Amino acid sequence: MQAAWNRLGRDRRGGVAIAVALVLVPLLGIAGTTVDYSRAVNFRGELQKAADAAALVATSGNESFDVRRTAALTVIDTQLTAYAQTGYEPDIVPVMEDGREVAVRVSLTAGAPTTLLGVVGIRTIAVSVEARASSGRNERFDLAFVLDTTGSMAGERLAVLKSTTTRLIGEIEDRRGADDQVRISVVPFGQYVNVGLANRTQPWLDVPADHQRPTNRSCRLEREVVDQRCERVLEPARPATDRTCWDDGRAYACGSPARPARWVDRCTPVHGDRMVEQCRTTGGGWVRWSGCVGSRDAPDDTRDANYAVRIPGLMNQSCGSPILEPTTNLAAARSHIRSLSTSGETYIPAGLIWGWRALSPHAPIAGRTSEDGVPVRRYMVLVTDGRNTRSASYPKHDGTNGAAADEIMRRICRNIAADGDTGITIYTIAFEVGDPTVKQILEDCSRLTGGTFYDAADAAQLGDAMSHIGGQISRLRLTH
Numbered sequence: 001m002q003a004a005w006n007r008l009g010r011d012r013r014g015g016v017a018i019a020v021a022l023v024l025v026p027l028l029g030i031a032g033t034t035v036d037y038s039r040a041v042n043f044r045g046e047l048q049k050a051a052d053a054a055a056l057v058a059t060s061g062n063e064s065f066d067v068r069r070t071a072a073l074t075v076i077d078t079q080l081t082a083y084a085q086t087g088y089e090p091d092i093v094p095v096m097e098d099g100r101e102v103a104v105r106v107s108l109t110a111g112a113p114t115t116l117l118g119v120v121g122i123r124t125i126a127v128s129v130e131a132r133a134s135s136g137r138n139e140r141f142d143l144a145f146v147l148d149t150t151g152s153m154a155g156e157r158l159a160v161l162k163s164t165t166t167r168l169i170g171e172i173e174d175r176r177g178a179d180d181q182v183r184i185s186v187v188p189f190g191q192y193v194n195v196g197l198a199n200r201t202q203p204w205l206d207v208p209a210d211h212q213r214p215t216n217r218s219c220r221l222e223r224e225v226v227d228q229r230c231e232r233v234l235e236p237a238r239p240a241t242d243r244t245c246w247d248d249g250r251a252y253a254c255g256s257p258a259r260p261a262r263w264v265d266r267c268t269p270v271h272g273d274r275m276v277e278q279c280r281t282t283g284g285g286w287v288r289w290s291g292c293v294g295s296r297d298a299p300d301d302t303r304d305a306n307y308a309v310r311i312p313g314l315m316n317q318s319c320g321s322p323i324l325e326p327t328t329n330l331a332a333a334r335s336h337i338r339s340l341s342t343s344g345e346t347y348i349p350a351g352l353i354w355g356w357r358a359l360s361p362h363a364p365i366a367g368r369t370s371e372d373g374v375p376v377r378r379y380m381v382l383v384t385d386g387r388n389t390r391s392a393s394y395p396k397h398d399g400t401n402g403a404a405a406d407e408i409m410r411r412i413c414r415n416i417a418a419d420g421d422t423g424i425t426i427y428t429i430a431f432e433v434g435d436p437t438v439k440q441i442l443e444d445c446s447r448l449t450g451g452t453f454y455d456a457a458d459a460a461q462l463g464d465a466m467s468h469i470g471g472q473i474s475r476l477r478l479t480h
Helices: 002-010 015-058 065-079 081-086 116-120 156-175 330-338 348-359 402-417 436-449 459-475
Strands: 089-097 100-113 124-134 140-148 182-189 215-235 244-247 250-253 262-283 289-293 311-315 324-327 376-384 424-431 453-456
Touching: 015 065, 015 081, 015 089, 015 100, 015 124, 065 081, 065 089, 065 100, 081 100, 140 156, 140 348, 156 182, 156 330, 156 376, 156 459, 182 330, 182 348, 324 330, 324 348, 348 376, 348 402, 376 436, 376 459, 402 424, 402 436, 424 436, 424 459, 436 453, 453 459
Parallel strands: 140 182, 140 376, 376 424, 424 453
Antiparallel strands: 089 100, 100 124, 182 324, 215 262, 244 250, 289 311
């Protein structure tokens, strides 16, 4: 026995295998922890996305909670199809305050399956997430679409703008709760903004009465024309001319084609000896207001205040489609956008300040205020396709100093950001814009107000930007 024991102590054969076997189990446990934990984190992210989407669905519409809960469960099952074998357990319940539903809470619990950890007997890792969405019944949303309808937007650009904007409004309508939860205003802008003829007598507006200019009739004696003498002459050929014209900062060819030589009749009057009285009427014509407004002098041109200094109405000035004041009729808002047409040059400050006015809780367009503990969230979506081609000449916008117009934009953005009573969040979209200066101003404007800037290089990216904005507004209702 003693000899055998001594031989065993000296024998090293198979010692490595035994050591490896003893160490292998903890090594596999460590590796399994790393790999399977990473998978569990990814799985948790998928659960959170499903819970967020379900929470938003469960708070949308006016149906009963049971109907909305069923719709939310369908969303979860659809988003987690790939994880059907995990046996996730959803729990969707309303959050009540004073007998009213104010939110919906969605909880998801599941076991993330393991691979390497199974060696040490751990088959799943418990994962749970929660999403809570405001039902919207205790808050309201006001949204102003400030849309560039200048000449450069004509054609496909305007068509894309209409389709993407109306689609976003449709999505908002599908998600809203009570009919008065969401109000939408539309501010088309170009060189000017059209506030609509119905606002003519408002105390914040200075518009003269329509009137006819006086006529002037003058007469003098001239020799009587008794005949005319005509002869056929050869008009020489005219070469083609190459000329570039500009419409809202966009160049287009406007030269004339070549014209060959041609014979034309050229006539001259033949006067008699008798003198006759010839009378002419000059002047006359109507001076009318079509809804166009200009800018007040600085500093009121950048402020939503001091309307004792009234906004000037511009006579005999065209300015495109009128604004749509805030409305809960979202179908009417879509219809108004579909009716927009293009005209004129670009002065972005005009649209920016009227978007502010459309959301402000006071005149000139008195918006709603937070009442009885029901908050109002305010958002502006500004879309433009170019730089400022016009600047303020007070009260008109007939100047061509783009840098001055850019500075006015910056001041308005800073003033909106400083307006704590209104609290507007601005989303800006540069649609096929090549000018880096205006893009930077738009980005800064959004950043100052907590919004987002989108550089949309084509129609698809404009659609993506609109969808993302809808998602941003919705996600503000989520609390994890």
